Amino acid sequence: MTREEALFRAVLRMGDNNLVLGHRLSEWCGHGPVLEEDIAQTNIALDLIGQTRNLLTYAGELEGKGRSEDDLAYLRGEREYLNVQLVELPKADYAFTIARSFLYDAFHLPLQQALTESRDEHLKAIAGKAVKEVTYHLRHSSEWLIRFGDGTEESHRRAQEAVDELWRYTGELFVPDEAEELLAKDGTLPKLTDLKAEWSATVDRVLNEATLKRPADGWMAGGGKKGVHTEHLGPMLAEMQILQRTFPGVEW
Amino acid sequence: MAKDQQEALFQQRVDDEQKIEPRDWMPDEYRKTLIRQISQHAHSEVVGMLPEGNWITRAPSLRRKTVLLAKVQDEAGHGLYLYSAAETLGVSREQLIDQLLSGKAKYSSIFNYPTLTWADIGAIGWLVDGAAIMNQVMLTRTSYGPYARAMVRICKEESFHQRQGYEILMTLCKGTPEQKAMAQDALDRWWWPSLMMFGPSDKDSPHSAQSMKWKIKRQSNDELRQVFIDRTVHQAEYLGLKVPDPKLKWNEQTQHYDWGEIDWTEFNEVIRGNGPCNRDRMAARRKAHADGAWVREAALAYAGKQAKKKAA
Ligand SMILES: [Fe+2]
Ligand SMILES: [Fe+2]
Numbered sequence: 001m002t003r004e005e006a007l008f009r010a011v012l013r014m015g016d017n018n019l020v021l022g023h024r025l026s027e028w029c030g031h032g033p034v035l036e037e038d039i040a041q042t043n044i045a046l047d048l049i050g051q052t053r054n055l056l057t058y059a060g061e062l063e064g065k066g067r068s069e070d071d072l073a074y075l076r077g078e079r080e081y082l083n084v085q086l087v088e089l090p091k092a093d094y095a096f097t098i099a100r101s102f103l104y105d106a107f108h109l110p111l112q113q114a115l116t117e118s119r120d121e122h123l124k125a126i127a128g129k130a131v132k133e134v135t136y137h138l139r140h141s142s143e144w145l146i147r148f149g150d151g152t153e154e155s156h157r158r159a160q161e162a163v164d165e166l167w168r169y170t171g172e173l174f175v176p177d178e179a180e181e182l183l184a185k186d187g188t189l190p191k192l193t194d195l196k197a198e199w200s201a202t203v204d205r206v207l208n209e210a211t212l213k214r215p216a217d218g219w220m221a222g223g224g225k226k227g228v229h230t231e232h233l234g235p236m237l238a239e240m241q242i243l244q245r246t247f248p249g250v251e252w
Numbered sequence: 253m254a255k256d257q258q259e260a261l262f263q264q265r266v267d268d269e270q271k272i273e274p275r276d277w278m279p280d281e282y283r284k285t286l287i288r289q290i291s292q293h294a295h296s297e298v299v300g301m302l303p304e305g306n307w308i309t310r311a312p313s314l315r316r317k318t319v320l321l322a323k324v325q326d327e328a329g330h331g332l333y334l335y336s337a338a339e340t341l342g343v344s345r346e347q348l349i350d351q352l353l354s355g356k357a358k359y360s361s362i363f364n365y366p367t368l369t370w371a372d373i374g375a376i377g378w379l380v381d382g383a384a385i386m387n388q389v390m391l392t393r394t395s396y397g398p399y400a401r402a403m404v405r406i407c408k409e410e411s412f413h414q415r416q417g418y419e420i421l422m423t424l425c426k427g428t429p430e431q432k433a434m435a436q437d438a439l440d441r442w443w444w445p446s447l448m449m450f451g452p453s454d455k456d457s458p459h460s461a462q463s464m465k466w467k468i469k470r471q472s473n474d475e476l477r478q479v480f481i482d483r484t485v486h487q488a489e490y491l492g493l494k495v496p497d498p499k500l501k502w503n504e505q506t507q508h509y510d511w512g513e514i515d516w517t518e519f520n521e522v523i524r525g526n527g528p529c530n531r532d533r534m535a536a537r538r539k540a541h542a543d544g545a546w547v548r549e550a551a552l553a554y555a556g557k558q559a560k561k562k563a564a
Binding site for chain 2: 019023026027029030031032033034035036037038039042043045046049050052053056069070073074093094146147148150151152154155158239240242243244247250251252
């Protein structure tokens with residue numbers, strides 16, 4: 001794998017992670033538990049999709065085959081999507097949505113922070129803007145997870161169940177694929193093991209304040225990074241891509 | 253002070269174009285009318301998120317998705333401003349939401365029509381937001397201060413809504429024959445319901461005269477509707493679309509368009525709950541509210557615990 005190929009893959013993955021999570025969050029728009037949360041989740045979805053657009057545009061440039069952000073988002077199948085499985089799981093209840101966002105945000109923030117010192121100027125520029133946004137995302141998801149954990153009996157139960165259920169999907173975040181390994185060597189990407197330490201500290205701090213238990217590390221799911229997904233991504237993409245697939249090559 | 257004296261003074265203030273503020277004396281009927289109108293307006297913003305939200309996950313490009321998300325988010329914000337404005341009149345947001353969910357309060361009937369194709373998202377921005385803007389611009393001068401100020405904020409965001417809708421249709425009309433047919437079909441379905449948004453004809457509008465006197469409303473339903481038609485027909489021509497009204501014709505004498513007859517039977521049926529989506533809209537709102545109950549309870553319980561800790 002050349003450095004260019006590795007960078008294409010890594011940038012694509014960051015875009016896919018954000019796009020898929022942004023899609024899941026956007027499903028709350030109009031259906032949130034309170035109007036303020038419709039607004040907050042939409043805001044976060046907007047940030048994530050905004051970042052996606054920058055990342056996929058850059059990925060297209062790296063690839064050099066003339067693919068645009070929309071070609072990459074709308075015309076790749078599920079086996080070509082490289083996101084981690086964590087972000088594609090259905091939105092379920094609000095505890096699950098919040099817990100999933102928290103587990104991702106706690107990874108996403110140190111990733112973006114590290115990227116502000118990347119050797120790659122483009123990623124550095126994208127991260128410069130993203131850090132502020134993701135800081136807010138993590139604050140939002142942490143605050144709600146704490147409210148749920150330390151709220152009512154029911155919210156505590158739902159939050160704990162969500163964290164337990166999601167835990168097996170967190171391992172994949174920190175297992176580098178060939179591309180990520182290569183790029184960590186020359187300072188383009190941070191080392192995922194370094195991110196893990198920071199993630200772990202954030203998780204401990206917030207779970208503790210939320211009076212929630214950190215699950216034991218057991219068997220971890222994986223495969224998303226290689227394009228092997230849960231059954232949930234396919235239907236999501238089918239919905240997202242329907243117009244582009246039904247009317248190929250048309251301007252919208 | 254005697255009540256008729258208070259009323260005379262109140263009317264004098266209204267006539268002098270002074271804004272009425274929450275602490276000012278006001279006739280009970282004025283308060284009631286405002287609560288009804290503002291809450292109905294707030295509910296419309298919130299229910300209105302549903303037909304457009306229906307296409308967020310299917311928006312055909314990342315740019316369109318972003319714009320649509322931002323637009324629907326604005327509508328949620330409008331709902332918030334308006335609930336706050338209503339609360340200055342002594343009702344709580346919960347009470348108002350209960351009235352919506354129990355079916356006691358109304359919302360704009362336009363949102364009981366379905367969004368079947370992507371072109372409908374264009375048509376809603378162009379026609380529905382376009383019609384709403386006419387009403388809302390008028391309301392920036394309404395006599396009740398908090399309502400007028402909420403409208404000023406809202407109007408700033410609305411013109412973007414109409415523009416994005418028109419731009420969607422423009423792209424479709426410049427596109428393939430299939431896309432253009434999609435746009436025409438959307439106009440065919442949304443034209444008459446959009447005209448109904450202005451409400452019953454003046455002669456059949458029970459609350460209108462009093463609302464005009466109190467300067468809650470400042471232009472009649474029929475006046476606003478006519479301005480909307482005159483303006484929109486040109487925009488349709490520019491798109492190359494045909495307005496679905498065989499009687500539509502420019503009148504040199506009046507300098508306005510003559511046009512056909514609204515199907516008031518349909519209008520009344522939709523208000524009565526028999527529009528294509530009334531049941532779906534209410535079901536979606538009730539579900540969101542019921543599913544969110546434990547979330548709101550948790551937030552309250554947590555806030556209570558924190559307050560206790562602080563006090564200790
Ligand atoms: Fe609005
Ligand atoms: Fe609007």
